[in-house]
Amino acid sequence: xxxxxxxxxxxxxxxxxxxxxxxxxxxxxxxxxxxxxxxxxxxxxxxxxxxxxxxxxxxxxxxxxxxxxxxxxxxxxxxxxxxxxxxxxxxxxxxxxxxxxxxxxxxxxxxxxxxxxxxxxxxxxxxxxxxxxxxxxxxxxxxxxxxxxxxxxxxxxxxxxxxxxxxxxxxxxxxxxxxxxxxxxxxxxxxxxxxxxxxxxxxxxxxxxxxxxxxxxxxxxxxxxxxxxxxxxxxxxxxxxxxxxxxxxxxxxxxxxxxxxxxxxxxxxxxxxxxxxxxxxxxxxxxxxxxxxxxxxxxxxxxxxxxxxxxxxxxxxxxxxxxxxxxxxxxxxxxxxxxxxxxxxxxxxxxxxxxxxxxxxxxxxxxxxxxxxxxxxxxxxxxxxxxxxxxxxxxxxxxxxxxxxxxxxxxxxxxxxxxxxxxxxxxxxxxxxxxxxxxxxxxxxxxxxxxxxxxxxxxxxxxxxxxxxxxxxxxxxxxxxxxxxxxxxxxxxxxxxxxxxxxxxxxxxxxxxxxxxxxxxxxxxxxxxxxxxxxxxxxxxxxxxxxxxxxxxxxxxxxxxxxxxxxxxxxxxxxxxxxxxxxxxxxxxxxxxxxxxxxxxxxxxxxxxxxxxxxxxxxxxxxxxxxxxxxxxxxxxxxxxxxxxxxx
RNA sequence: CGGGGUGUGGCUCAGCCUGGUAGAGCGCUUCGUUCGGGACGAAGAGGCCGUAGGUUCACAUCCUAUCACCCCGACCA
Numbered sequence: 001x002x003x004x005x006x007x008x009x010x011x012x013x014x015x016x017x018x019x020x021x022x023x024x025x026x027x028x029x030x031x032x033x034x035x036x037x038x039x040x041x042x043x044x045x046x047x048x049x050x051x052x053x054x055x056x057x058x059x060x061x062x063x064x065x066x067x068x069x070x071x072x073x074x075x076x077x078x079x080x081x082x083x084x085x086x087x088x089x090x091x092x093x094x095x096x097x098x099x100x101x102x103x104x105x106x107x108x109x110x111x112x113x114x115x116x117x118x119x120x121x122x123x124x125x126x127x128x129x130x131x132x133x134x135x136x137x138x139x140x141x142x143x144x145x146x147x148x149x150x151x152x153x154x155x156x157x158x159x160x161x162x163x164x165x166x167x168x169x170x171x172x173x174x175x176x177x178x179x180x181x182x183x184x185x186x187x188x189x190x191x192x193x194x195x196x197x198x199x200x201x202x203x204x205x206x207x208x209x210x211x212x213x214x215x216x217x218x219x220x221x222x223x224x225x226x227x228x229x230x231x232x233x234x235x236x237x238x239x240x241x242x243x244x245x246x247x248x249x250x251x252x253x254x255x256x257x258x259x260x261x262x263x264x265x266x267x268x269x270x271x272x273x274x275x276x277x278x279x280x281x282x283x284x285x286x287x288x289x290x291x292x293x294x295x296x297x298x299x300x301x302x303x304x305x306x307x308x309x310x311x312x313x314x315x316x317x318x319x320x321x322x323x324x325x326x327x328x329x330x331x332x333x334x335x336x337x338x339x340x341x342x343x344x345x346x347x348x349x350x351x352x353x354x355x356x357x358x359x360x361x362x363x364x365x366x367x368x369x370x371x372x373x374x375x376x377x378x379x380x381x382x383x384x385x386x387x388x389x390x391x392x393x394x395x396x397x398x399x400x401x402x403x404x405x406x407x408x409x410x411x412x413x414x415x416x417x418x419x420x421x422x423x424x425x426x427x428x429x430x431x432x433x434x435x436x437x438x439x440x441x442x443x444x445x446x447x448x449x450x451x452x453x454x455x456x457x458x459x460x461x462x463x464x465x466x467x468x469x470x471x472x473x474x475x476x477x478x479x480x481x482x483x484x485x486x487x488x489x490x491x492x493x494x495x496x497x498x499x500x501x502x503x504x505x506x507x508x509x510x511x512x513x514x515x516x517x518x519x520x521x522x523x524x525x526x527x528x529x530x531x532x533x534x535x536x537x538x539x540x541x542x543x544x545x546x547x548x549x550x551x552x553x554x555x556x557x558x559x560x561x562x563x564x565x566x567x568x569x570x571x572x573x574x575x576x577x578x579x580x581x582x583x584x585x586x587x588x589x590x591x592x593x594x595x596x597x598x599x600x601x602x603x604x605x606x607x608x609x610x611x612x613x614x615x616x617x618x619x620x621x622x623x624x625x626x627x628x629x630x631x632x633x634x635x636x637x638x639x640x641x642x643x644x645x646x647x648x
Numbered sequence: 649c650g651g652g653g654u655g656u657g658g659c660u661c662a663g664c665c666u667g668g669u670a671g672a673g674c675g676c677u678u679c680g681u682u683c684g685g686g687a688c689g690a691a692g693a694g695g696c697c698g699u700a701g702g703u704u705c706a707c708a709u710c711c712u713a714u715c716a717c718c719c720c721g722a723c724c725a
Contacts, residue, residue: 340683405686420683
């Protein structure tokens, strides 16, 4: 079946997918007039991936583009990104950072300076080799003018920034350098998903340089805290802060920290990363400075990033079978006013009343200005506050009220005001909130910014608590590997804690239904006989999560809190090894310790059909396994800073 | 890169096996009746069937190649 982002009329039972934690129920108590609703959105139970795409489409967030793996971020989706930028940027500034911009193109030789960089990025770099085009003689075009040194399109900017910092830094007085860049980057991904993993994506990458390791470490953690703050207090996404195990952190970093969020399908999603790069990059690019005690030393650098992937996380955390749900702090449209009328005389009176209500929220001046700007447009958009967020009045004549209700609901608008003749007669309004779902008649006089702010704050709070409750209900703790395996067999969704002591409150979930997840037991089959939830995507829950036991169905991730981490690297290494040991291979064989048999490069080598080389390249995996802190001092392969790769 | 699937009006698809004038529903436009959770009637517009070759009197349909997208794997953290 050809997948599409287009409208997909679907009628299906609206069944709750997940065990509804308190407050999660989103069906209103009163029966709906029609059994059909959100007919253009596949329920989560039926096909989680399709649901995700349907929500994006119904909300007008993004489209596929003519270029494979790339997307068009539509105005409504981009506005969410702008909201995120606003919140993040304010926090970056508040922590002393400034913005700058570095080139999109990077000399290929820069990448080669870091052996690990080459290994980590060579496969996924877009390379510019020509300077122009010429007719190919067949009516088309062909590249012309090969350039001397190929340029790569930045997959991340450590190299070019390292080169630049080397010129900026001479004395300890030049430090620290605290720079952030808002940019796009390109990684030639094999498989893509809207927002979660696209070949080109938008992000910010912070790059700092410091006098000491301690300072760099503090910076790394500070920015992780900023990310967690934004995730939880802006996006209402509860996150775990964690330190990556040796195999997971990239080799160029002394340490990699991440925030991880749980999606509604129970899988974790890496939502942001922060790296303490040590002196690896400063040595590669010779970023030296004269110290306070008259010596010469290499600086200590960090990098940290989050990307438009956060929008994917946002969608998968809060949205429901009725469409997008947005936390008010990033919702581009905060409220939609929908007038209801029949006759023309009714229409005039209702519209006048609707505008009065609008003015009560945003001010008469703002309404007048917006009318001048909007011109003949059928949707009047008025700014609310100074964030660029808006309140809209839906004046479209062609649509009936219910159509408008669905329209705004699916776009994640937190509050809707329905204004009809009855309300006019009573000087009241029907106030509908998306979360929690409620419909209340409110007196017109009560419609004030204070009332509105309160409603938005309530929604914001509820979204976070709901997500937190969901995560708690889906989480198990275990103290040793055996318990870990048992838990994972019993419960398909599990986050956190294997092999001991991470993340406190271990008893939190003990005794909760250890049984299976509805997803697991109620799982049906589609007409091709596939299990709807068996095809995990790669965008989330895949590489970030590690598979233990059975592939795909059971995933778990190790997280250790950065701030009270008691585990040693050895612990983490054991986890890595354990996971690797148990990870089934695609060919069905059990992995062995034979270096020639263990390796991520397997597929690549099969492509080349060269079994000899396989052994060589596979050995790398073994090295990875054994690599610990000792290896960090030396440049290893693979690494790259914002390991935020799948962006986070 | 390997395996599987799908390309037909804006969307979802039928038609293909068994070659013979391009179809349906939804959406869109206009008019009327409607309007508090996705209305109804009437009249319209809109497609060289992904692309390129081939077979044939004739191809959406058969053959070959190619491109794109989706799923699985691999790569990637």
